[in-house]
Amino acid sequence: MTGSARLPILIAVIVLALLPLGATSNTLLNFMTFALIVALAAQGWNLLGGYGGQFSFGHAAFFGTGAYAMGLLQVRFGLNPWAAMPVAMLLGAAVGWAIGFLAFRARLRGAYFALVTLAFAEVFRILANAWAFTGAAAGLLVPLKLQAANMQFEDKRLFYWLVLAFVAGALVLTAELARSRFGARLVALRENEDAARALGVDTLRVKLAAITLSAGVTAAAGGLYAQKSLYLDAAIAYGPWISVDALLAPIVGGLGTVFGPLIGALALLGLGELSKMALGNLFGGAVPGIDLIVFGILLILAVAFAPRGLLGLFDRLIRRPRPAEGGEATP
Amino acid sequence: MTELTRRTLLQTGAAVGALVSMPAILRAQAAPVRIGILQPVTGALAQDGEYGRLGAQIALDEINAAGGIKALGGAKLEVVFGDARSNPEGGTQEVERMEAEKVSAIVGGFASPIVLAASQAASRYNIPYICDVGVSDQIVNRGLTNTFRFGPGFGIVTSTALENLVKLNEAAGKPAKTVVVVHEDGLFGSGMAKLLQAQLPGRGFEILETIAHPTPSRDMSNVALRIRALNPDLVIPSSYYAEFVLLARTMQQQRIRPKGIYAILNGAASNFRFVKEFPDAANLVMDCNHWADPRKPKTAEVRRLAEAGGRFWLYNTPLNYSCVKLLADAIERAGSSDRAKITEALASSTFADHIMPYGPTKFVNGQNQGAAPVNTQVQNGDIKVIFPDAFSDAKPIFPAV
């Protein structure tokens, strides 16, 4: 994705922004809002995992920190959510920096890095489930007060557009990053860390910057999720589900591409929702799990026929040479 | 790339849109009333969801077979089923779909986080929401006027459990003084443990230890060992099915025989599978839990229908059966499928034709005032009600040793 990324971003955002103005249902709106939140978390993951080749299995640590910060700052400290949002992002970024500092200084790579992030996320989950301050196992309920000043909107489209604004910001950030010297260093590090170091790249600093940025973006997704659901518990905020979704979406869409996480999240969650509507409810729940069986098979088939993600598939279909940045990283 | 990206997005959107607008609208002669049945039938809570769905289905079949809603010219109840996938977001998404499919009311949810999310989403459209289990008291304390809970919350469950425990102990000559509490570390187990810690000492019991464990647990040996070391008179476990089965088995293996096992809202202690598979470990275990009223003839009928499909008799089934019957009664009295009118009818409900041991329904701020748990005890391969006396079909056997 080079300098021409701005136009596609603009078009994509406009199309997404116009979606709720057409004749669409709240079902779709709610789905799209949630999918965009997951896409935002995945965009964060993609900065570190897609461009930097550092596969994290524990982005829940950042998502959950953002979510809990958003909830706690409102409930415990009476802070306005608009003010709480940047704080939540900063806290998420700080957690990212701290985990990165420990893991990258110990030179953890590949599966070792992946699993240490997973372990941190689990520690956070267990602590949040036990600590009275976070509401422990009873969870944290943010009072329902539908006011724009409260980041809770009477008109759900407004919240959708707010989430879209964050996604758009992350798209621009990713595109700018991909063009920057920092992005070039990050990609160099992914392709060959030793070679990058030999060329004078301060790999620790680059990786730390990447994980901090990545965590901040994913924490924003957590904060938005807290505001959407208004209820948090440890399994929701720090549960493995979001680590997995944030990791899967970019792989499905296209690793290390600007649009990969967005397309991947929409495709993945859309497929899950469609199979549920088409099959799960058809049997009235009499055959539980049938829709997920179909979903799993479709996922495997999608990988078989689009090994380079959906973006790679579309490239191949119109016989274009593959852009350089979609390389493989080793988990 | 530009063209492609836009096309991708449009295609994705169109595909989603196509299916959203696809709901099969099958209109019968007298316009049917659509009812949303929301349960987690896949994921971690699949068992509870499945048994809850079963109860709702039995009720719907029964109502339709008996001529539907008479006030609406025999309108049939039409089920719009939703799978919450064992998480709150799944519940919210299904409520949105049910709204699109124009349901008149929603029943179910099972877990508190799902009920909290789903009832809140339903409140946006004023869809009356009847919570089947969800014991968190936040569900009815939030001031959502669309939300009703037919069963008891854990405040009521714990105080009933304590009162009955004191009665039980006094009747037996106060053999139990020391207690170990074992609880799952989620919302219901932890909430329960907190209330027990606050209230047990005042009722003459000493808590030796409160042991939390995660769900799922791979092994309950350590919990059993601690119990063995502390040697309490009474063990109070509040866990899901698998963990309690593991604990009961390990206690038997380690020859730990307290004077009583007094479970609260336990997933196994009043589960016939447990009783059938481990009759020795299960024998004389007591539980304070949701349970159908054994004296009502209808209970036996619903149980027979549930068991006809090879299923066990779990509390989720009669509870959801009763919730759907309660809703049908409200629709009948409202004489309308209008949400606001049904909500009104629910709020003023005095419905008594259910199979739970509650008496006539009376909602105050959404909570059914008559709702209470009962005490059961496993006796010789059967599950008997031992408290309250008005519903009981057996006398308690305590102390067990």
Add this chain to the structure above:
Amino acid sequence: MPFQPGCRRLMLQIDILLSALANGLMTGAVYALIALGLTLVYGVLHVINFAHGATLTAAMFAVWAAHDGLGIDPYVAILILTPLFFALGYALQRFVIGPASHGSDSNILLVTLGLSIVIENALLAAFRSDTRSIDVPYGFSVIELGNLFLPLPKVIAFFASFLVAALLWGLMAHTDIGKAIRAVSREKTGAALSGIPVEHVYAVTFGLGAACLAVAACLLMPTFLVNPRVGNAFVLVAFTIVVLGGMGSVPGALIGGLIIGVVESLSGLYFGESLGQIGIFLIFILVLLVRPAGLFGARA
């Protein structure tokens, strides 16, 4: 909350401590068996197999079905299910995971995750959501050592796990296929050039991993239970063992399993089961930060 008054009292009871230790070792040995399959696959393919937990669940249902439907004792079932699951694992890698992932690591993640969703929900659709257990005559038998009551099935599982680990180690060290596996894990291209059928070796490794799970399932079922999600409970702990022992190392997995078993048991005893789980992850994080290649790993 961690330190409660009861702790002091517990500290003093030596037989409780010994029981916890023994239990930790016995449980840890089965964890090790589950981790063996994971570590083998990692050693060769260098990716994490997300379908490991679901495969274990499938094996446990197979044990249940063999006992409930055909009356086959779980220990006898080892003889039937081990080759069956070897074949299953082989076929999955050869005909599903390999072809679908086109040799890309991130795609293997996706495919194994897809497989785990399919397996878990196929089991849900077939067996329903109920938690089932089997009742064997020796299910409640114990070996008495003074004040220690060691459940017989767990003692059997302990020794059987060692036996399987030893067999696997022998297989890796002394057979042609073992040498081929080690060659592929060290240098894939070189192995391929020297005529080793790499795809076959991958599939055999997967088969061995699934076979280990079948044995583990047979050893677990006399004291455990099964539902469509039960395998997930073992996955995370198996991951930590694999990393702790060093990825690809058979003795590492065994010792890592025993360590994790004991740590889990003791921290569970003293800190409670919930917070005790943190003990595992903290040990895991610390070991990685200090010794990034794990206890027995050659290098990161």
